[in-house]
Amino acid sequence: MSFLILGNAPNAFEARRAFLGKSGLLLSGAAVALLAGRDALAAEGGESTASDARILNTALGAELEAIAAYQVGAESGLLQKAVLDLAVTFQGHHKEHADLLSKTIAKLGGKPVSAKNKYTFPTDTLKTQNDVLRFAATLEKGAVSAYLGAVPVFSNRDLAKAAASILGDEAMHWAILRNALGEVPVPSAFMS
C-alpha cells in the first residue's frame, strides 16, 4: 500500500493530520466571513441572487453525494485504519461544506436540496483499498473542476471567495489521495 509506505513515519502522519486540521480552520474562517456578510447578500436580491443560490444548490448536491460516497468507502471494509481515518476526516470536511452551503442558500432565499435517499455508486468496481482511493480521487478532482467553474460566475464576490476556499480544501484531498495511490500528488501547475 503506497499510502502506508509514504506515511510510514509516525511523524509524517501526525503532520498530515495537523495539516488537515489547519485546512479546516481556514475553511471555518471563510465560513464565518461569509455568514457575517449575510445581510448584504440577502439585500442584493433579484436574479443575480437567485442565480447564486442555484449555483450553491448544485454544489450542495455534489457535497451531499460526496458525503455518501465516503460513507460507502468507510463501510466497505477495504480500508486500513490510517486510510479509514483519512476518509472520515475528508468526509467531515464535506459535511462542513454542505452545512455552510445549506445555510447560505437559505439566507439567500433559496431552498437547499436534501440528501437523496439513495445514491448510485460503482460499488461493483470497488474491490480493493486502491479502488476506493481512486474512486474518491476522481470525485475530488471533479469537485475541484466544478468549483473552479463556479467561482467566476458568482455575482457576489464573497460567495466566489467561499467557493474558492472549498476548492482549495478539495484540491488538498485530491493531492493526498493521489499520494496514497503512489501517484504524483500534484501533477500540474494549473487545474482546469
Add this chain to the structure above:
Amino acid sequence: MFRLVRTLAGIALALAACAATAASNNAVLRGDPSAGEAIYGRCLACHALAYDRTGPRHCGLFGRRAGSVKGFAYSDAMQRSKIVWNEKTLDRFLANPLTAVPGTAMGYAGVTDRMERADLIAYLKQAGESPLCGK
C-alpha cells in the same frame, strides 16, 4: 470603369472571405475522443455516463431533448429550453451554460476553448456508442 469593376470584385471577395470565416467560426471542430476523455474528468463532480447524479446521465445524450431524462429534477429553464442535443447545441451550451440557458442549474463558467469543447463532444459521442452506455 475597369477600376470600378476591380473595386466591386475586391469587395465581393472580402465579403466572401468574411462569410467563410464566420462559417468556420460557427462550425464545430472535429475533436479527439481520447483528449475529450481527460476533459470529461472536469464533469465528474456532477455527471456520470450511465446514471444520474447531481447532473443527468450522458448516455443517450445525442438526439435527446434537454430536460427529458425521466426522474431527473431539471431546472425549469432547462425543461423549457427546447434544445435537442447535438454537436452544435452542445458546443453552444458548453461554451457558456449560463448564457445559453439562463436559469440552468449548471453553475459552471463553461469550456471556453473551442478545441477542448470539440474533444469533449467527440468523447461524449464515442462513449454513447460504447459498452460504457450498454451499446
